[in-house]
Amino acid sequence: xxxxxxxxxxxxxxxxxxxxxxxxxxxxxxxxxxxxxxxxxxxxxxxxxxxxxxxxxxxxxxxxxxxxxxxxxxxxxxxxxxxxxxxxxxxxxxxxxxxxxxxxxxxxxxxxxxxxxxxxxxxxxxxxxxxxxxxxxxxxxxxxxxxxxxxxxxxxxxxxxxxxxxxxxxxxxxxxxxxxxxxxxxxxxxxxxxxxxxxxxxxxxxxxxxxxxxxxxxxxxxxxxxxxxxxxxxxxxxxxxxxxxxxxxxxxxxxxxxxxxxxxxxxxxxxxxxxxxxxxxxxxxxxxxxxxxxxxxxxxxxxxxxxxxxxxxxxxxxxxxxxxxxxxxxxxxxxxxxxxxxxxxxxxxxxxxxxxxxxxxxxxxxxxxxxxxxxxxxxxxxxxxxxxxxx
Amino acid sequence: xxxxxxxxxxxxxxxxxxxxxxxxxxxxxxxxxxxxxxxxxxxxxxxxxxxxxxxxxxxxxxxxxxxxxxxxxxxxxxxxxxxxxxxxxxxxxxxxxxxxxxxxxxxxxxxxxxxxxxxxxxxxxxxxxxxxxxxxxxxxxxxxxxxxxxxxxxxxxxxxxxxxxx
Numbered sequence: 388x389x390x391x392x393x394x395x396x397x398x399x400x401x402x403x404x405x406x407x408x409x410x411x412x413x414x415x416x417x418x419x420x421x422x423x424x425x426x427x428x429x430x431x432x433x434x435x436x437x438x439x440x441x442x443x444x445x446x447x448x449x450x451x452x453x454x455x456x457x458x459x460x461x462x463x464x465x466x467x468x469x470x471x472x473x474x475x476x477x478x479x480x481x482x483x484x485x486x487x488x489x490x491x492x493x494x495x496x497x498x499x500x501x502x503x504x505x506x507x508x509x510x511x512x513x514x515x516x517x518x519x520x521x522x523x524x525x526x527x528x529x530x531x532x533x534x535x536x537x538x539x540x541x542x543x544x545x546x547x548x549x550x551x552x553x554x555x556x557x558x559x560x561x562x563x564x565x566x567x568x569x570x571x572x573x574x575x576x577x578x579x580x581x582x583x584x585x586x587x588x589x590x591x592x593x594x595x596x597x598x599x600x601x602x603x604x605x606x607x608x609x610x611x612x613x614x615x616x617x618x619x620x621x622x623x624x625x626x627x628x629x630x631x632x633x634x635x636x637x638x639x640x641x642x643x644x645x646x647x648x649x650x651x652x653x654x655x656x657x658x659x660x661x662x663x664x665x666x667x668x669x670x671x672x673x674x675x676x677x678x679x680x681x682x683x684x685x686x687x688x689x690x691x692x693x694x695x696x697x698x699x700x701x702x703x704x705x706x707x708x709x710x711x712x713x714x715x716x717x718x719x720x721x722x723x724x725x726x727x728x729x730x731x732x733x734x735x736x737x738x739x740x741x742x743x744x745x746x747x748x749x750x751x752x753x754x755x756x757x758x759x760x761x762x763x764x765x766x767x768x769x770x771x772x773x774x775x776x777x778x
Numbered sequence: 779x780x781x782x783x784x785x786x787x788x789x790x791x792x793x794x795x796x797x798x799x800x801x802x803x804x805x806x807x808x809x810x811x812x813x814x815x816x817x818x819x820x821x822x823x824x825x826x827x828x829x830x831x832x833x834x835x836x837x838x839x840x841x842x843x844x845x846x847x848x849x850x851x852x853x854x855x856x857x858x859x860x861x862x863x864x865x866x867x868x869x870x871x872x873x874x875x876x877x878x879x880x881x882x883x884x885x886x887x888x889x890x891x892x893x894x895x896x897x898x899x900x901x902x903x904x905x906x907x908x909x910x911x912x913x914x915x916x917x918x919x920x921x922x923x924x925x926x927x928x929x930x931x932x933x934x935x936x937x938x939x940x941x942x943x944x
Contacts, residue, residue: 482805485805485808515827516827516902516903517827517828517831517903520827520828520831520832520835520903521831523831523835523839524818524831524832524834524835524838524839525834526839527834527835527838527839527840528834528838528839530839530843531808531811531838531842531843534843534846535808538804538846538850546850550847550850553843553847557840557843560839575904576904577903
C-alpha cells in the first residue's frame with residue numbers, strides 16, 4: 388500500500404502507455420511526462436503568486452487580494468484572463484523579432500531544467516550522467532533572454548535593467564556553481580539521482596542530508612543567497628527595481644508576453660528551489676526515518692513550497708541592496724567563503740565522517756565566517772556610497 | 779547522416795552565416811549564439827554529454843554574454859551604414875578557404891593514421907575527470923596559471939583607471 392502510494396504516478400504512466408503498441412511506448416511516456424511538467428508547474432505558479440500576494444499583504448498589514456472568489460483564491464484565474472485579453476503593445480522602434488523571441492527563450496530554457504530533477508522515487512524524466520551540468524547549462528541560457536528583452540525594447544530603463552541583471556546573474560552564478568561543486572566532490576557523481584540516493588540513508592532516525600554537515604550547511608546558505616540573486620528576487624531585485632527603473636528589462640512588455648516573463652521568473656524559482664532541495668535537502672527523501680511511509684513526491688513538493696515560502700518571507704523582510712553592496716558581497720565575501728568551503732569538503736572527504744571531523748570542519752568555517760564578516764564591517768564597505776562620477 | 783544531424787547543421791551554419799551578413803552588431807552576436815547552440819546540440823547528438831553541456835555553459839552562458847556586454851559598453855548599437863563586406867574580402871576569402879582546406883585534409887587523413895578505431899569511444903564525465911587529473915594534469919595547471927594571470931592583468935587594467943582619477 389505504502390509502496391503503491393509512493394509509485395502512483397509511475398504506475399499510472401505505465402498503465403496509460405500500455406494501451407499503445409510497444410514501438411510507441413517510449414515516445415508516448417516522454418510526451419506524457421513533458422505535458423505533466425508543463426501543466427503542474429504553471430499551476431504551482433498560480434498558487435505561489437496568490438500565496439505571495441496574500442502573504443506579503445499580511446506582512447505589510449493589509450488584506451491582499453480578496454475580491455475574486457472566496458478569500459480571493461480565484462485571483463490567479465482573473466489575472467490569467469486579463470493578461471490573455473490585454474493588448475500586446477510593441478514599441479515603434481523596438482526590434483520586433485528579438486523582442487518577440489526573448490520571453491520564449493526564457494520560458495523554454497526555464498522549463499528545460501525540470502527534465503533532470505528527480506521529483507520522487509523513479510520520478511525523473513531523464514537520468515543523465517551529467518544532469519547537474521545540464522541544469523546549469525539551461526540556467527545560463529536565461530541570461531541571454533534577459534539581454535534580448537532589455538536591448539530590443541530600445542528603452543533606456545530596459546537596457547539599464549538588463550545590464551544590472553546580467554552583471555548580477557554572472558557574479559552569483561559563480562557562487563551557485565561552486566557551492567554545488569562541494570556536493571559533487573563528496574558524492575563523486577554529477578547525476579542528480581545519485582546525489583539524492585547518497586543522502587537517502589538514516590543514522591539514529593536522522594537523514595544523511597548534506598545540509599547537516601558543516602560544508603553542506605555553508606554550501607546551502609551560499610546556495611540560497613545565490614539562488615535568490617539568480618532569480619532576481621528581493622533583496623536582489625535591482626534588475627527590476629520598481630522605484631528606480633520602472634520594471635527593468637521587461638518594462639516594454641505587455642499582455643501575454645509580460646505574463647510569460649512573470650511565469651518564467653516563478654518557474655525558474657521553482658526550478659532552482661527543486662535543484663537546491665535535491666542537492667542539500669535530500670530531494671525526495673523523508674526528514675526522519677519513521678516518516679519514510681509518506682510518498683516521496685509529497686516530500687519533494689513540500690520542500691520546494693517551503694523554500695518558496697522562505698523567498699516570500701525574505702521579500703517581505705529585507706530592503707533592496709545597492710549595486711556596490713551587491714558586487715562587494717558576491718566577490719569579496721561569498722566567493723572566498725565558497726572556495727574555502729571546497730577545501731573543507733575535501734578535508735571532510737579525507738578525514739572520514741565522524742564527530743571530530745564534524746567539529747574541525749565546523750570550526751574552520753565558523754572562524755572564517757566571523758573573521759571575514761568582522762573585517763568586512765571594519766573596512767566600512769557597508770557605509771554610505773562614494774560616488775566617482777556624480778560629484 | 780540522420781535527419782537530426784541535418785537540422786543541427788542548418789542551425790549551426792545558418793547562425794554563422796547570419797552572424798557574417800547581418801548589419802547590426804548585436805544581431806550578429808545573437809546569431810553567433812545560435813551557431814554555438816547548434817554546435818552544442820551536435821556534440822550531444824554524438825553522445826559527448828560533457829562537451830555539449832560545457833559548450834552551452836561556457837559559450838552561451840559566458841562568451842556570448844561577454845560579447846554583447848562589450849558591444850553595449852563600447853559602441854552604439856546602431857546599424858552600420860555601409861555594406862557588410864570589407865574592402866579586403868577577397869584576401870579574407872582565400873585565407874579562410876586555405877585554412878578550411880588544411881583542416882579538412884588533416885581530418886580526412888586522420889582516420890587512416892589512427893589504428894583500429896572502429897568502436898565508438900565512450901567518454902563519461904568520470905573518465906574525463908580522471909584523465910584531466912591524471913595524464914593531463916600539467917596542461918590543466920598551465921591553463922589555470924594562464925587564466926589566473928589574465929585575471930590579474932584585467933584587474934590591473936581596471937585599477938589603473940581608478941588611480942588616474944584620484
